[in-house]
Amino acid sequence: MRPVVRHQYDAVIVGAGGAGLMAALEASKGCRVAVVSKLYPTRSHTGTAQGGIGAALGNREPDNWEWHMFDTVKGGDYLVDQDAAEFMCKEAIRVVYELEHMGLPFNRTPEGKIDQRKFGGHTKEFGKGPVQRSCFAADRTGHMILQTLYQQCIKRQVTFFDEYRLVDVLMREGRCCGVVALCLATGELHVIHAKAVLMATGGFGRMYKVTSNAHTLTGDGCAILWRRGLPLEDMEFFQFHPTGIYKLGILITEGARGEGGVLRNRTGERFMERYAPTLLDLAPRDMVSRAVHQEIRAGRGIDGKDYVHLDLTHLDRRVIEEKLPDITDFVRTYLGLDPVRELIPIQPTAHYAMGGIPTNLNAEVLADEQGRVVPGLYAAGECACVSVHGANRLGTNSLVDIVVFGNRGGQRIAEWAPKAEWAALPDDPEGSAQEQLARLEANRGGDEAARLRAEMQQVMMDDVGVFRIHAGLQEACERVNRLRAAYQGVGLSDKGRRFNTEVEELLELGGLLDLAWVTATAALARQESRGGHSREDFPNRDDAKWLKHSMASLRGDAVQLAYKPVTITRFQPQERKY
Amino acid sequence: MAHVRLKIQRFNPEMDSAPQWREYTVEAEPTDRVLDALHAVKWHHDGSLAFRRSCAHGVCGSDAMMINGKNRLACKLLIKDLKQPIVVEPMRGFAVVKDLIVDQTKFFEKYRSVKPYLIAEEPPPATERLQSPKQQERFEDTTKCILCGACTTSCPSFWANGEYVGPAAIVQAHRFLFDSRDQGAEERLEVLNKASGVWRCRTIFNCTDACPRGINVTKAIVEVQNLLVAHAKQGSTTDAAQ
Ligand SMILES: Cc1cc2nc3c(=O)[nH]c(=O)nc-3n(C[C@H](O)[C@H](O)[C@H](O)COP(=O)(O)OP(=O)(O)OC[C@H]3O[C@@H](n4cnc5c(N)ncnc54)[C@H](O)[C@@H]3O)c2cc1C
Ligand code: SF4
Ligand code: FES
Numbered sequence: 001m002r003p004v005v006r007h008q009y010d011a012v013i014v015g016a017g018g019a020g021l022m023a024a025l026e027a028s029k030g031c032r033v034a035v036v037s038k039l040y041p042t043r044s045h046t047g048t049a050q051g052g053i054g055a056a057l058g059n060r061e062p063d064n065w066e067w068h069m070f071d072t073v074k075g076g077d078y079l080v081d082q083d084a085a086e087f088m089c090k091e092a093i094r095v096v097y098e099l100e101h102m103g104l105p106f107n108r109t110p111e112g113k114i115d116q117r118k119f120g121g122h123t124k125e126f127g128k129g130p131v132q133r134s135c136f137a138a139d140r141t142g143h144m145i146l147q148t149l150y151q152q153c154i155k156r157q158v159t160f161f162d163e164y165r166l167v168d169v170l171m172r173e174g175r176c177c178g179v180v181a182l183c184l185a186t187g188e189l190h191v192i193h194a195k196a197v198l199m200a201t202g203g204f205g206r207m208y209k210v211t212s213n214a215h216t217l218t219g220d221g222c223a224i225l226w227r228r229g230l231p232l233e234d235m236e237f238f239q240f241h242p243t244g245i246y247k248l249g250i251l252i253t254e255g256a257r258g259e260g261g262v263l264r265n266r267t268g269e270r271f272m273e274r275y276a277p278t279l280l281d282l283a284p285r286d287m288v289s290r291a292v293h294q295e296i297r298a299g300r301g302i303d304g305k306d307y308v309h310l311d312l313t314h315l316d317r318r319v320i321e322e323k324l325p326d327i328t329d330f331v332r333t334y335l336g337l338d339p340v341r342e343l344i345p346i347q348p349t350a351h352y353a354m355g356g357i358p359t360n361l362n363a364e365v366l367a368d369e370q371g372r373v374v375p376g377l378y379a380a381g382e383c384a385c386v387s388v389h390g391a392n393r394l395g396t397n398s399l400v401d402i403v404v405f406g407n408r409g410g411q412r413i414a415e416w417a418p419k420a421e422w423a424a425l426p427d428d429p430e431g432s433a434q435e436q437l438a439r440l441e442a443n444r445g446g447d448e449a450a451r452l453r454a455e456m457q458q459v460m461m462d463d464v465g466v467f468r469i470h471a472g473l474q475e476a477c478e479r480v481n482r483l484r485a486a487y488q489g490v491g492l493s494d495k496g497r498r499f500n501t502e503v504e505e506l507l508e509l510g511g512l513l514d515l516a517w518v519t520a521t522a523a524l525a526r527q528e529s530r531g532g533h534s535r536e537d538f539p540n541r542d543d544a545k546w547l548k549h550s551m552a553s554l555r556g557d558a559v560q561l562a563y564k565p566v567t568i569t570r571f572q573p574q575e576r577k578y
Numbered sequence: 579m580a581h582v583r584l585k586i587q588r589f590n591p592e593m594d595s596a597p598q599w600r601e602y603t604v605e606a607e608p609t610d611r612v613l614d615a616l617h618a619v620k621w622h623h624d625g626s627l628a629f630r631r632s633c634a635h636g637v638c639g640s641d642a643m644m645i646n647g648k649n650r651l652a653c654k655l656l657i658k659d660l661k662q663p664i665v666v667e668p669m670r671g672f673a674v675v676k677d678l679i680v681d682q683t684k685f686f687e688k689y690r691s692v693k694p695y696l697i698a699e700e701p702p703p704a705t706e707r708l709q710s711p712k713q714q715e716r717f718e719d720t721t722k723c724i725l726c727g728a729c730t731t732s733c734p735s736f737w738a739n740g741e742y743v744g745p746a747a748i749v750q751a752h753r754f755l756f757d758s759r760d761q762g763a764e765e766r767l768e769v770l771n772k773a774s775g776v777w778r779c780r781t782i783f784n785c786t787d788a789c790p791r792g793i794n795v796t797k798a799i800v801e802v803q804n805l806l807v808a809h810a811k812q813g814s815t816t817d818a819a820q
Contacts, residue, residue, distance in 0.1 A: 103696030
């Protein structure tokens with residue numbers, strides 16, 4: 001048994017990326033807050049976001065939030081909840097100014113305003129042509145957001161539990177009352193009793209072999225709530241970004257195409273002309289990723305292989321080096337190529353989880369498809385599904401989502417927690433965490449975790465990727481389930497307590513396997529093609545049957561699927577052409 | 579795939595009395611990162627090897643360590659560019675928690691000591707504060723810092739005296755001192771003018787060489803020193819005027 005330390009805070013924020021830090025800043029205006037993060041905050045994955053944050057400031061050309069909302073809804077293939085999209089696109093403007101006031105060093109227009117550039121799927125006048133909406137700081141916008149929010153947290157003296165890993169969320173009679181975290185440096189367990197808990201644990205791209213996501217993006221928060229019986233929404237929708245560096249998956253921002261870059265196949269053809277005549281290379285990601293796959297399948301990949309080229313060579317050297325310095329550095333470092341003169345080999349890379357923990361406009365977590373709220377539990381950012389991204393997220397909209405809903409969740413907590421009664425902790429609050437860790441430690445021999453992980457990532461890539469089909473999805477469900485069984489006996493060689501990163505990786509693998517299972521199961525059930533979910537056996541969108549959100553829950557040892565309607569206010573579903 | 583030889587300093591204070599060197603041979607591509615080789619050790623040879631990492635492409639600052647004698651990010655160095663065995667040890671100057679993981683508590687305390695946040699007390703306008711592209715470029719270089727610690731732990735002045743705030747904290751101070759929107763110069767310069775402040779820099783340039791973000795760290799330090807000199811002069815003229 002591990003030693004246990006106890007704490008009490010009005011609110012605990014789990015995760016210190018953009019969503020968690022924004023929530024912490026707001027919540028700390030009204031109550032005592034602690035932030036728990038497995039990574040030191042500035043190492044969170046928000047820091048890797050490159051291209052920008054979308055807001056209809058209109059600094060370069062006329063723009064308004066309603067066009068932004070339309071693009072978000074259409075980009076999401078009409079699975080977006082329109083009340084949430086409206087709220088986000090209006091709030092985006094206020095929150096971007098707030099970030100500037102906090103000191104975020106945006107690039108500037110000649111008049112000194114925040115500079116903006118084009119991005120995939122963002123248009124003027126409801127689809128008439130591309131618009132400059134993405135506010136950016138070179139190609140390190142996420143880094144600047146993360147740094148700026150962390151700086152403000154220091155200024156406000158927010159309490160941080162750095163390098164503490166969430167292992168359990170505590171519930172009593174349907175209400176959330178705290179968390180259990182593992183201190184990595186010592187191996188002790190910490191029970192934090194709280195009135196409100198906000199989950200901001202990020203995405204889970206590591207279930208795929210080729211991904212833009214950090215090693216630590218393993219969906220821990222989603223998996224822990226799932227095991228507590230709470231639902232996950234729209235898990236079948238996972239976004240593949242068209243331009244990952246071949247084999248490595250490292251992202252080349254859409255901003256590269258926003259600045260004028262184009263995609264070419266083996267004959268040098270700008271093939272997007274055939275797939276999206278108006279927006280061309282700046283069509284939404286699901287479409288461009290499918291186009292790349294189709295080119296490869298038709299034998300038009302480079303040298304017949306599974307990649308195509310991103311061409312920046314016609315751009316001015318200054319544009320490449322000044323507006324895209326980081327990706328230029330990545331290409332030089334990892335490929336030994338110079339994007340100023342040479343073509344960049346790219347392939348679609350697993351990028352973003354549209355699905356996650358269902359929430360309402362107040363970032364409150366929903367317990368079921370009827371919209372019942374779990375008192376005391378909130379979620380925001382990539383781990384949540386509110387749903388503003390529907391079946392396919394637009395570029396720049398995740399950074400908007402994390403700051404807008406992180407802000408909203410923090411505000412709600414600041415209002416609610418000071419007045420709320422304390423709920424008692426469950427008996428033996430750390431019991432389940434102790435047991436889980438003891439079980440891992442008792443294992444000897446057993447399967448190699450790395451082998452299980454590699455197989456899961458391969459299966460998900462092959463069968464639950466850009467294109468999907470019944471037989472493949474069924475096979476994926478079965479294989480992932482066999483891996484889940486093998487996981488029960490997986491071996492652990494490091495029996496120490498101090499910074500046991502092997503235990504960490506095992507906990508992460510267990511969560512990823514569960515989320516892979518849910519993703520494949522929900523994808524098998526959805527018999528249509530919409531946004532990031534593209535079925536070869538059901539190539540069309542089917543609004544009559546499938547204009548609805550899926551809600552998956554663990555019942556016994558099975559995934560139970562329920563559905564709930566999409567909120568439609570301003571924009572009726574139309575055919576999606578660009 | 580090729581054989582890659584690594585020599586790694588191992589130390590778990592929970593069990594070992596002193597650090598020891600271990601050698602490993604793993605399979606990896608020449609174009610793989612050192613981080614991939616460390617994963618190969620951890621995943622297929624010895625699960626107890628401990629190191630921090632996250633993004634794997636040089637932007638999160640988790641995996642700074644000493645590789646073949648220089649502070650580098652393991653995810654930003656390719657195997658083909660290194661002499662073998664690749665010698666890997668923790669950054670110097672902080673206590674080792676386990677293997678390649680060092681205790682960075684002091685590092686972040688130093689960071690906090692320079693007040694690394696915008697200080698501007700006037701209420702902001704309804705929209706953005708204006709800043710010209712030129713004013714923004716003035717401090718852009720130092721905004722790139724990812725707080726990896728490679729600079730501070732490669733600095734002989736820091737090794738000689740652990741009280742020195744170190745290059746990373748000065749880089750962070752620079753980012754605000756040269757931001758046209760910031761008004762916190764007085765408070766920050768006071769910290770930097772102390773015995774533990776910028777004057778400990780001996781312009782050895784190790785920090786600039788170590789920085790994985792290509793920040794001209796030494797230049798930033800010198801600019802902060804010059805700013806202090808300018809402020810001191812201004813201070814004495816106002817004194818003289820009184
Ligand atoms: C390469 C790349 C580029 C991108 N570019 C853009 C862009 O230009 N524009 C855009 O809008 N979006 C972009 N995105 C998407 C966007 O960056 C992310 O969706 C967003 O940053 C997620 O923020 P978050 O706060 O939800 O989570 P994260 O920033 O991922 O933070 C998760 C936090 O949770 C913590 N955590 C996780 N598990 C645990 C646990 N078990 N215990 C304790 N703490 C835990 C972590 O330590 C971390 O602090 C990009 C994504 C990638 C991968
Ligand atoms: S200045 Fe460079 S080396 Fe120093 S902490 Fe920042 S990124 Fe790392
Ligand atoms: S793992 Fe992020 S910098 Fe190396």
